[in-house]
Amino acid sequence: MKQPIAGSVVLAAGLAFCAMPAIAAAIDDGQTAYNAGDYATALRLWRPLAEQGDARAQNNLGVMYENGKGVAQDISEAVRWYRLAAVQGYGGAQYDLGLAYAIGRGGVRRDPVRAYMWFSLAAQSLSGDTGSLVAQTRDVFAGAMTPAQIDEAAGLARMCLASNYRECEPVGDAAAAPATTVASTPAIAITPHDVTAADYPTQSLRLHESGEVTVTYQISESGSVTACAVILTSGSPLLDAAACTLVRKRWRYKPATEDGQPVSIQYISKIVFPRR
Secondary structure (H helix, E strand, O other), X not given: OHHHHHHHHHHHXXXXXXXXXXXXXXXXXXXXXXXXXXXXXXXXXXXXXXXXXXXXXXXXXXXXXXXXXXXXXXXXXXXHHHHHHHOOOOHHHHHHHHHHHHHOOOOEOOOHHHHHHHHHHHHHHOOHHHHHHHHHHHHHHHOOOOHHHHHHHHHHHHHHHHOOOOOOOOOOOOOEOOOOOOOEEOOEEOOOOOOOHHHOOHHHHHHOOOXXXXXEEEEOOOOEEXXXXXXXXXXXXXXXXXXXXXXXXXOEEEOEEEOOEEEOEEEEEEEEEOOO
16 A cells, blocks of 8 residues: 555656746746737736746736736735745745735735835845845835834744744734724825936936836825835846935825824835937
């Protein structure tokens, strides 16, 4: 009886090993389709893998739901897929889940402590410049937190890692919006966000530099921007620096509120520098 069982185990392991390149190829093919705007093909390739538990496919499916690409936009569904990938240690999904807690969206209430926890885990999971940028985002976010909140978040991150990601999220659906809903309003821009020629560094104008910069920034209780960090570079250090300069200098908001009281909140925006 033992020999057939052993043979089955070896065969299963062999099949799993052979399947790994096929899974990677399917995910890459889906990425190529997604980048080309063929969202139906990307969805067809990614959904089965996501349902089978592949973390990268789960994260990609979350991105599709968040942006309404190939599917109806559904932030709650996006967060569900991010969470499934995050607890497998997938850094991109950990970052996206942290953003959900930072802003309060997709069926989760705003929770700075858990946001910081996921940002910290993502910074450890991701390597190189990406990991550094995530750590920078976390530190920008921490500017609106108390030392006690940061210590609590660091403790949760350690517990999450020690449990091999089994003790990262609240038990059951405790992360969801509470039964007694907190009345909240988003921050509302009261100044233009357009990019003018004056926002370009002189050398960028001379070189005719252009690009898109994605930044994360903290809006204070007064509506001013208190911190800014680049999370997706334009490829030009000059434009990257100029993006945060204009955000801090010119962007003003009617502050976000919770139960009628102004609160600090973190947002993300893409800033486009057209060719001039």
